[in-house]
Amino acid sequence: MSTKTSQIEVFEASRSRILFGSLLALVLAAAILVAFILPAEFNRDPLGVGGILGISGLSQMATISVETVNKEDTAFHQNSVSFELLPFEFVEYKYALREGSSMVYHWAVTETSNGEARSVSFDFHGESQDTEAQDSEAYVESYSEGEGGRESGTFIAPFEGIHGWFWANHGSKSVTVTLQTAGFYTKSLEFRDGFVKKQIMK
């Protein structure tokens, strides 16, 4: 019991009560640790309680990163092609890309007027089939279209198929469109004046 000599006032508790209290404290701490803290903080869930409560991996949010690296197993290609378009002429040039494969592109009209590149009509689009499709399941999707003298960007194919540009010269003078690409395409197709020129990329 507390005495006059002791600065610390202690109370009389029986040995068994102290042992019981200490054990209770330990069990309580262990239970909270295993059931809540381990799943939520360290993504370890030995009892499965964290999964049931939906707290597993609560603190792992920061480590889930946006995919910044997209690995490819097809060959890497770099190409540069030019098309001369007379007034009212058009051309289509496409690459075959698998779903998720990517390319970096830049195209520009070489001729200028008043310091600015001449405009062409363009439509950057993709088709699920690589020839004139009779299949009803074939579909086309347009990514970027309009009038302009240049465009650059990064493209990740949303589906397997051929993806590329339609350019039309609506001006009164002939123009040259130069396309530069680098990416993981497997072949190119040029559609012009009713014929298709295929090139398998090695």
Place this chain on the structure above:
Amino acid sequence: MTEGSSTIAMRKPCSYSSGSIKHLLNAKLANLYLAVLLVFVSSWADAHDLSSANARFVEGLDGLAVIPYMYLGAKHMMTGYDHLLYLVGVVFFLRRLKDVVLYVSLFTLGHSITLMGGVLLEWHVNASLIDAIIGLSVAYKAFENMNGFKQVFGCVINPKVAVLLFGFFHGLGLATKLQDLSLSADSLVINMLSFNVGVEIGQALGLACIVMILGRWRQCNSFQKQAFVANTVLMSLGFLLAGYQLSAYWWA
């Protein structure tokens, strides 16, 4: 049962006007102080580890930064529930201000030695392991408060020696936090001393709060009954802190 029973008999129901606390501050002032303190502490809610924004701020400072380091020391102490829980254990049964000052001085001596020694001698101890020991110090103190060493093991470890020894470990924990801030070599000593002074300021503020609450609680008749349960809870929190930090050591 000599003195203990008579004190219990003399206890009145909870009242703010009796007890030694009256001599420290009057009740209204104390209420105001508690309210202000709670606002501060809750506004720092997440912040036991000195946050990365703080770290970047002090890293951007060249040379002397007395006030920023002092502030960070105080902030670490007031939001560091492990240090505060240990202090709760230490002063739990200290009824006289003289004893509070004695024990807290020993604790301060201990943690100041290892805080400065650890930084100056560039000890890089593992922060998680040290924090686990700090957690265990809370459990130890609670067990001591239960009179567990005498009743269970039949021996008494001098509580003054224990508070000094655990002070060393708390100081090592403080050193790891300060080292996280990557102190610049010039004016290291002054900045470290500023941090240490801040720690003591934070400790004094936290301690005043703890002593006042405990002081009022002791005026209640139920204190004697609740004290054992309170120390059981304290011990459990200590084990929990230790378990958390050990998990961080193994898996984080």
